Amino acid sequence: MKYAASAALAALLCLWSSSLLAADLLVEAESFTDHGGWKLDTQFIGEMGSPYLLAHGLGKPVAEAKTEVTFPAKGRYRVFVRTKDWVARWNAEGQPGKFQLAIDGEPLEETFGTKSADWFWHDGGVVDIENETVTLSLKDLTGFDGRCDAIYFTNDTTATPPSGGSQLAKWRKDQLGIVEDIKTEGPYDLVVIGGGYSGMGAALSAARMGCKVALIQDRPVLGGNGSSEVRVWAMGLIRRGKYPRIGEIIDEFADKAKKSPGTYEEFGDDKKEALVRAEPNIDLFLNHHANDLEMKDGEIASVTAFDTRTSQVRKFEGSFFCDATGHGSIGALAGALYDQTDKGRMGMSNMWRWDEADQATTFPETPWALDLTMKDFPYPRDHHGQWFWESGFDKDPIGGAEAIRDWNLRAVYGAFNAMKNRDGASKHKNAELTWLAYVGGPRESRRLIGDVILTQEDIVAKREFPDGCVPSTWSIDLHYPKKEFADKFPENPFISIAVHDQRVDRAYGYPVPYRCFYSKNVPNLFMAGRCISVTHEALGTVRVMKTCGMMGEVVGKAVSICKLHDCSPREVYEEHWAEMDTLLQLPGQARRETVDAEIEMPKNVQPISPYGPPTGLDPNKMAGMVIDDRQAEKSGQWSEGTGLKGYVGHGYLYSGQKGATVRFPIKVKKAGNYEVRYAYLPHENRSAQVNVTLVIETSKESTIVNMKEQPPIEGGFVSLGTFTIKPGEDSYVEVVSSGNGNVHADAVQLIPMDGK
Template sequence: MRYPAKTLSVFAVLAITLFPVPHAAASQPVEGVLVEAESFDQHGGWKLDTQFINIMGSPYLLAHGLGQPVADAETTVSFPSTGTYRVLVRTKDWVAPWQAKGAPGRFQLAIDGKPLDETFGTKSAKWFWHDGGTVEITKPEVKLTLHDLTGFEGRCDAILFTKDLNYQPPNDLSPMDQWRKDMLGLPAQPEKTKKYDLVVVGGGYSGMGAAISAARMGCSVALIQDRPVLGGNGSSEVRVWAQGLVRRGKYPHIGEIIAEFADSAAASPGTYEEYGDKLKEDVVRAEKNIDLFLNTRAYEVNKEGESIQSVTAFNTRTSKRTEFLGSLFADCTGHGEIGYLAGADYYTHEKGHMGMSNMWTWKEADTEKSFPDVSWALNLNMEDFPYPKRFHGEWFWESGFDKDPIKDLESMRDWNFRAVYGAWNAIKNKGGKDKHANAELTWMAFIGGPRESRMLRGDVILRKKDIVNKIAFPDGCVPSTWSIDLHYPKKQYMQKYPEDPFISQAVFDSRVDRRFGYPVPYRCFYSRNIPNLFMAGRCISVTHEALGTVRVMKTGGMMGEVVGKAAAVCTEKDCSPREVYTDYYQDLEKLMARKGVERRDTIDGEFYISKDSKELPPVIDAYIDPTTLPGLVIDDESNNVQFVGTWTKGEGLKGFVGNHYVYHGKGKKAEIHFKFQVEKTGKYEVRLSYGHHENRATNTPVTIHSPQDSKTVKINQRIKPPLKNGFISLGTFKFEKGQQIEVVMSNEGVDGNVHADAIQVLPAD
């Protein structure tokens, strides 16, 4: 569906689109005190949730305790006068949209240590002001406490104390609406910044790439991020490991900036430490040309004609508003939020789009761990979901395929919560209880990892046919090396909840050049109707199918690098992003050919490499060309390989031979036969390549069959292969010329997945 540019004001569009219920009469300020939950002095164990501001109007605190009540949030509030106040708390019963019973998000509000009689989070499927009754305020300052009762996702947006005992505040609120500003006593006008060369909104890989690249090219940059950490889906909050190959193709230095901060996770979701939140922030703060604004949410765009003049944002802790002035803007929000607010042309794939994931981890503890009743969760048995053998729920815990990819985001996340808790209940209290008495949940992402929403339209809309047919655009510059990877509900697990499946499968189209990448055109990185707007990441100008290859984070980060360099050309030549292509593309090419560590202090300064610049690690290519290896190499896709059983192709573990590797789990019989002959009688060393991982078998049997002898070797595939290019020696053997020889790997008696990649045969004489 194509949406034309909007003609209404930004606020009017937002109000009409998301908040259609009028509340003019109720929107007048009232004598009293509004306390935003996010402004509490101490959040305790409550989490600050900012991802649904455009749906329900505000950041809020979330009691995300995995079934254990979280520590209290506390603050001190000053009152203008003593007396009787009505207390209203903006909250909801988060499972009520599905008419589920139990109200798991229950919490109390205490005033100077005394809880109100009302329990909150127990009413309404929508955000509303839950009446807490009246209280007597007898002194100028009181202590407020949010006390969680369950650990199951209670939520609080704000608390209102009013002396008008009949007052009803507005239920439907837009971000930083006038009622909220009046109640908080905010200044009529936001504070204005200096005018930046580039304002980047969104601090994921694409936003970081754009900001750092532009700063090193001499631009002044504001980087705005609504979370306390950088990295987006690739942060410790979401834990999607960064994929896509960098530093290749026509401009091999593109991707060097991303390589400086990319995560080191061996798998997704991985651990907190693997995502390097501090490293990401340190790399950004080291750039003198970047002003970083964390916990800052952009919610309004101000235009002059068709061009953006500024974006207005508020601090998600203090509500302080700031207007960021700029010459150029980059939408790196993932959702195309800035483009949408500016009236940019965009597209959403409304049905059958990719969904949102909330991954999770668990462990076996030393003592028995109980798990409470969760009758409000999805009613799951062990056969209703993939049993998480690897101590984590992976990317495929995904829902929302036919939901609105913007308006239904909170519903998607909450459905994922119900799915995970329902699965954990099956493991702890149903079919898995005897085996997992000591098991406990250790982490679950409360920040969702969405894959697809708005895609802003540029001068080129990249399509699947362009990629698979290798159409060469003259401005192709960012190598996309991920297969076209689209997610759909997995039929095996959608029988019980077919209207909203929660387990996905990946469907790959591997006709992507995975070695050098398909070069995505520069013209996909700027808006076709907002003349000073760039975009990078998953909101660029592509179709639904083409998004399947460009959406991974390192690829998005490289888009950001190109956008940053293009912004420098715009600044130097006083031109638009479109004119970079039509008039100054050679200038952009010169910048794309420069090393990632090269910099200049100002737009007209000299380039240099600072003394403290760190040398990049060598490129670890995902592919090893079998034709470049010595000896005889039989890859898993060779005609001389025979499979028994259904093996799965994999590409996630780097350093494999050929286009992929294969793996198979325990259970049903599986074998792979590598067949070969030698051209000369003699002694030969036989080697096996595999990718090590924690879920691989420690006892994979590999048998070498020849007419003279047979030998079986057991390989621990959790340990890194000791030889170059990921090989391990199976031994030295005497082979006769022309005789048929087989190397057979099987899953007989294994304790994990079996990984097969290639066989290498080398003369040993």
Template sequence: MKSLFLALFSIAASTAVAADSLLVEAESFKDPGGWSLDTQFIEIMGSPYLLAHGLGVPVKDATTTVTFPSTGQYHVYVRTKDWVARWKAPGTPGKFQLLVDGKALGETFGTKGAEWNWQDGGTVDITKPETTLALHDLAGFDGRCDAVYFTKDAAAPPDAGEKLAQWRRTTLGLPEKPIDAGSYDLVVVGGGYGGMGAAISAARMGLKVALIQDRPVLGGNGSSEVRVWAMGGIRRGQYPNIGEIVEEFQDKAKASPGTKEEFGDDLKEKVVRAEKHISLFLNNHVIASEMTDKTHIAAVIALDTRTSERRRFEGKFFVDSTGHGTLGALSGAEYTIRETEHMGMSNMWRWDMTDSPQSFAPISWGLDLEMPDFPYPRRGHAEWFWEGGFNVHPIAGLEATRDWNLRAVFGAWNAMKNKEGKDEHANAKLEWVAYIGGTRESRQLIGDVVMTREDVEQKKPFPDGTVPTTWDIDLHYPKEQYAAKFPDNPFISKAQMDKKVDRQHGYPVPYRCFYSKNIENLFMAGRDISVTHEALGTVRVMKTGGMIGEVVGKAASICVKNQCSPRTIYERYFPELQQLLALHGAARRETVNSPITLPEGYTAPPPVVDKKGGAPGIAVASLPGLVMDDAQAKTTGKWTEGSGLPDYIGNGYRYRGPKEVGTARYEFKIDKAGVYEVRMNYSENENRASNAPVTIESAEGSKQVTVNERVKSPLPQGFISLGKFRFEPGHPAVVVIGSGSANGNVAADAVQLLPAQ
């Protein structure tokens, strides 16, 4: 795989002259005009390319000057495609012309072929060596150009695969050896929230860091290019200072999608560049890895997507924060991938109402939509649920998914402007459509622990729990009412939210999910960490990914300091990592052996408080033994949620009235037989029952006790002991609160099992 990727992606965005031929990569045009550089599908079609994303208005010409090897007649080929042809859609929205010294060739490009191909442009007479070229967009609807080839030999270049890659390398005269970009303690690949968190955290702990990002801006899905606002609770749980780094660069968007300015691309870059130990490489796409053996990465090779220079980054440790698990896949890391029935890719959009009529010419190639076929874009925002590709391959099918989403967006806008919505939207103007897709799920790299949905729901206590994940288990599926017209490829999603996650304190994600099981110097940060499909639903949001990066950066500093692997930290140095996780995000040291200090005049941020302004409840993860909160209990009857009384566990507690019939059933899984003390938590109040009924089911049978919830609980943190009972695997281990009548409100909060002393 490594050599194949290297062959496919070691290409140039430059101009090359060979005998009687000239190859011009579109991304090398000196003035791109209104054309955008699209790099998100290099793994699919082998190159960056220019995209005419004008929202229906032709974009400004991309121009450059080239020097031909000689004058005379040349045959012309342009690598492009008709991007709607794969669906046999009418019309050719991506059409453009090639201008040579201001004169258009007779052929219109972007009009042939469902796949990338060298479209024949006929011949042109070159009368002087120095010549200007221009890509002239005709429609503003995402025409695309990869390269232009002039040759006195009429034969077309190879079309795809390794032959095309080898031909490019030969034609462009690429050097075999990439530029030496230096040697680093940590090489971070991917500049989203996870990569930024890892790079900043590691740099502040004394590491020399390279941060490689394949786009011109940082932030990933949380950048102005995609505009998914940052979600996930920070600064809470066992390590309440994790998240302070994220807080320095997170967006301030009031909606998703918000405005470009709200996502603060400049702030993100400013925060990164302020770290003297970070070398930032924007517009560089990692195309290969070099291995010292099957378990260690020695270096990565990146392609500069503007100049075609290849750079080699040597490192002691590496972080895959690409989202797609790209570096892991290139390096032979174990991973899983759902080729169907996965979460899709969003391309959001915005429109504004103006003071005058705004025209939009009818289109034939968009999805044929009527107003009832899609949810009305409220307040001019077409939000996250404009999502497609659920059953398209999450890597190989990305370009097709993006293009299908664009057909859906423009089909909806056509319905709003030219069909039944035209009167209401006469003054509406399309403001922004994301051409960079916001992907939710692709590869999951495998670590020593694969966190599951059950781990999160049951709050399974891992000894290396670190990052608090607070987002609900949020899984996306096609929304049935809108999928009816396009059942094979729906474009509107719904979210199924499992609300058993502790949103206030968070569930501590194990550190062992953050490094590769079989590549011994590879960390992961962001949505490609070691979790199942269902568990991904809670950890995939940006702030959580950024906190994972903070943990990884600190862990990498311990690896460098102790010359050990990420796994060894768990086995031998985890207390040292815990000490670093307790630090404020602004803490720093010059080298891994230097003293840790805070900047002069530093003021710690105020602690996180709950939405009512009070102190948060007691975190489940902070309690010893087996603990289940009321959120994990199986309830019958009517229970009311509350958090007004002190000493509650998690986000609050539940209670039922004296006339209500209802139970809260706590079912424990016992792995080791023994005698356990059973405790329950409640917050006393005069309206509570003095005879709250509780039943304990154990290997000894069933026993009922009553609890006076009107008096203060005798044990710390609001607990009372219900007695000692023997529990065994395969036998009931159940506590039921409320299994009978009572003379007041019955409260149910946490139940705790502690091995008896």
């Protein structure tokens, strides 16, 4: 009995002794001091629990990631690497994401990225640590998107780290020694979560109206889908409609890319960041992922985010919050009402580009990619894999986002393999894959519910809302799998087709109501971007970049009214809309230091038009007075055109219908002699004998114009003569179509001949 007690005591002492000597070291991959060629991927934190490093080398191994670490003690350690075989979920042949872990330059025998379809702790065996301070290196072996989340060393050779969920999150904190060292930021008037076009618009607009703003972005650059990482060019027309000043802020940073995807330089990441940092009322927090919040009395009291590089946690306190995440993530955390389309939902794009090298190039065989030949995908026109490289239709856009992105990668690699190693090889000897977005461009997920849910019928019928404000000019553009490319992979097609409802007013724009921009049930939550309160169909027109950015501009101005009157977003509409109306008419550069300070107007205010900035000759910069076709009175059937260049304003009118009439009203402020000119653009289908009539009170003068010939006056004008015109007279220029060829109507110009 004494022997048994002694043995038990010895075992207990041994266990106690080993626990005292237990030594662990957890190294998060994002904390590496030198990422080398590895990319920091933060897209899927909500799905897999952490940022991670991605070896995105387009088939060429990337430079090593390195960091120096200090062990708690020398000795023998078991090493684990949290990783996955990213194609294993499809039982694909091969392991494209292979990499090694090296200690002081010596790689471990185990190769990582070769096991498990799910994130797991890959056992790397036992290592002897002879120096307390060592250099760890991640050695990419393929260039095909190997991934490393974390590295764990333990001298308890029987230990296994937790696999996932809240248990893993707590364990991480314990291992890293993270206590509740939460830095509190604020309080702010507005906390914006999401640094795409909508978030930038909200932050800049609110700051210029005197609000103190925090802008939180989980990537290292601003712009979201409109950044160099994703390269979706900025679509949607701005500065038009009822409030043509809306969009002037967006115009300050919107890209001018000629194609999508364009070049890195065209998207101006540095320009966007500089514009935001120049605003004294904005605190910018790049590389911060918001993943929690606190509620108080039914409202959001604060949002918590952590630095994706250091894990430092920050709590952002504020009066109002704007969900510009695209996914409605903050709204969902706050219990906001939302909708999500189950069937027919749009997917995610990962665009790509290839170029021609000076000599022949090679590309590794990709047996793990989609099995494609040249007939299985659209030929990449202009060396671009464009927006229609899209998959994930009806897949989980949030919990399944990494799988959607990875399927897109497999599709692109399979396509380029066909170009280089299969039936496209003879044509593409010099082809080189130069860019592939590893950050996905999602189109649709959650839509938060506001006091108005905008529908397709509202837009097409031009239903008038008293708070209509943001002009939506994009057609109702919904994406579906393209059948001819869907048959081979029916479980997840990767090429889409856009189906357009063209009944949207693309010139003036349909004004989206303000009540779509705040939550119905969370009193201090705004939203801007593709998570606003619309139906799936209506999302098809409001989801493009510049339109989303203008939503942010409206939200920012509304926040200033909320702060000034201590009211809710709903009360801005119900009680203070007259004041909001005034703010929406301000130039984008107007500003005030605080919400109750006097507004300072910019020195140079751009002229405005309900149809936006001119796309042709600017009437405001032309001599004399110009009456554009937009100001003309029409009867009969007239079409708008922009195909013939050199027009005045936004386009021109043409008609071949007999009796169709257009009349340009003339109203002068001073009596005098004016040369009256008529603008048209020649074309072979125009009429050779067009009767252009000038009416001044009761007198008429007619001129026959041959519209097949080039106009004689620079700028596309023909002179109708010089006439004395007085204020208050009923004067106009009128053209009536004879039906014998098209009549062209662009503008009328009055040149004062009295030297004034």
